Amino acid sequence: MTNGATPTLDTLPRRFSDFETVGEALDYAAMGVRGLNFHDARGTLVRAxxxxxxxxxxxxxxxxxxxxxxxxxxxxxxxxxxxxxxxxxxxxxxxxxxxxxxxxxxxxxxxxxxxxxxxxxxxxxxxxxxxxxxxxxxxxxxxxxxxxxxxxxxxxxxxxxxxxxxxxxxxxxxxxxxxxxxxxxxxxxxxxxVTHRALLDNLAAHSHGMELIESDRCISWLPWYHDMGLVGCFLSPVANQVSTDYLKTEDFARRPLAWLDLISRNQGTTLSYSPTFGYDICARRMSSQTKASDRFDLSRWRIAGNGADMIRPDVMQSFVDAFAEAGFKASAFLPSYGLAEATLAVSIMPPGEGIVVELVEETQLSGCGAATDRPQRFRAIVNCGKPVRDMRVEIREEDGTPLPERAIGKVWASGTSIMEGYFRDPEATAACMVDGWLDTGDMGYLSDGYVYIVGRAKDMIIINGKNHWPQDIEWAVEQLPGFKAGDIAAFAITTPGGEETPAVLVQCRTSDNEERAKLRDAIREKVRAITGMNCVVELVPPRTLPRTSSGKLSRAKARNLYLSGEIQPYDIAA
Missing domain, CATH: 3.40.50.980 (Rossmann fold)
Incomplete structure (x- = not known):
């Protein structure tokens, strides 16, 4: 970068997080000329x-x-x-x-x-x-x-x-x-x-997995209260001595393309991470009347990291379609998987391999036998890379029995960067930590040494003994015009008759009651066509569905608010 920002290159020999403590890491970084750079909503440097x-x-x-x-x-x-x-x-x-x-x-x-x-x-x-x-x-x-x-x-x-x-x-x-x-x-x-050792071991593994090079520069809008923002885009640049440029998260939310403007002005080789929704909003904001190449130069974007939520291959393809002419290469995508309990990274895709998917039949995903009453349906599961250095991953049955390759089960991880435990909560720690192994709470499988994440175990909807992923129901609704990821929350409820049934809350933007009724029926039919299930459909006002602090949909909270009456659906005549 220019205009007074800290330089990308430095004469200080780079060390890859090989420090005893976090303070020692900053002591060393301070001997060089690199640093952090804060920009306003339009990407103008405010402070180096x-x-x-x-x-x-x-x-x-x-x-x-x-x-x-x-x-x-x-x-x-x-x-x-x-x-x-x-x-x-x-x-x-x-x-x-x-x-x-x-x-x-x-x-x-x-x-x-x-x-x-x-x-x-x-x-x-x-x-x-x-x-x-x-x-x-x-x-x-x-x-x-x-x-x-x-x-x-x-x-x-x-x-x-x-x-x-x-x-x-x-x-x-x-x-x-x-x-x-x-x-x-x-x-x-x-x-x-998180201990000093756990953090620095994970940061060393992270930089090793990304194959960090001298000309790399990081650009980020991720919040510093989330592990990917705090660890990956604040502490890692210090411990690995990488100059970094920041937009505030709220500024990205208002002007997402400012992120790509900042990347375009970068004169180094760029590292930048985002959850799927960040790529989605940029692709949607890209006007069809504007040539991406007229505004952006994304040719130096070496690592376009993706993590923190389920990676959607259709969204990634939309981003490529929108920005390939601006020099963006699909091979820059770097899927990863991690969580705060592992400090950050559990697995990272080797650079250059891009988005790789496997099609998995949904009866395999649900753990049931083959369905005979309807055609086979497949879901694209994204490869989240190989375990980072000093990290082991196993897939286990509910009772802890290890499973073979390509069998879906609970994802367990063990390594030097697994957390010490939850602060002052030995019961919660004991519930997910066994002999140094962490039960991540996620479902997935291993294939040829790569990790594939299927979904979050606690979000699973179990109807008549059969498992269903809420993402499949939500994806069905997204196929209808006018809906996007984040507009829909699916979860299980108990009907007055005592039966378990899926419920779908859908943010609705139309105010016409007749249109709402038609929309509700169309959603019900779409879910039935794709999943084979009848479900309760409730239309709710825009901006109703709750999010986590990092912007992800919280299905569990949506369910609680709906059952408690705090989320009030529109009253639609039957």
């Missing part, structure tokens, strides 16, 4: 932040924290706004020997009270000494802190305070570095305790 400056600010914050009585092992909650203030506080907390706890910003999916409630629950779980937040959300964040008896501090005020130089405690590799809340943890939050 070299690693050396980040370290100076972080050490000053550590002194301030110690002066306020912070001791090793204290939790310090931080609202994870993408910017220099959060970065300097995160590393300041680490230098002080305490544990940073990144927490989400408000989203457009819920109101003020819902955000305060979410923060309050996560504060109760992590039991921090204090909560830091930007001034613009002081009222909401302060209310959550006050409700839990925690000191709330605006970080602008904190940064302006002075403190004497202090003696910093020395961290050990097996000390906890930070707590990570998974995106779905709202009512029953699970704080994942």
């Amino acid at each position: 932040y070299p690693f050396a400056e980040l370290r100076t600010d972080a050490l000053a914050n550590a002194d301030r924290l110690i002066a306020r009585g912070v001791v090793p092992g204290d939790r310090i909650a931080l609202i994870a706004e993408t910017g220099a203030e959060f970065a300097a506080l995160f590393f300041g907390v680490i230098y002080a020997g305490a544990w940073p706890v990144p927490l989400p910003l408000p989203t457009s999916f819920g109101g003020r009270e819902a955000y305060i409630d979410q923060l309050a629950v996560q504060l109760a779980s992590s039991d921090p000494k204090m909560l830091f937040y930007p001034g613009e959300i002081a009222q909401m964040a302060g209310a959550a802190a006050s409700a839990k008896g925690i000191e709330g501090i605006e970080w602008e005020t904190f940064a302006a305070s002075s403190a004497p130089r202090s003696t910093l405690p020395g961290a050990q590799p097996d000390d906890i570095a930070y707590l990570q809340y998974s995106s779905g943890s709202t009512r029953f939050p699970h704080g994942v305790a």
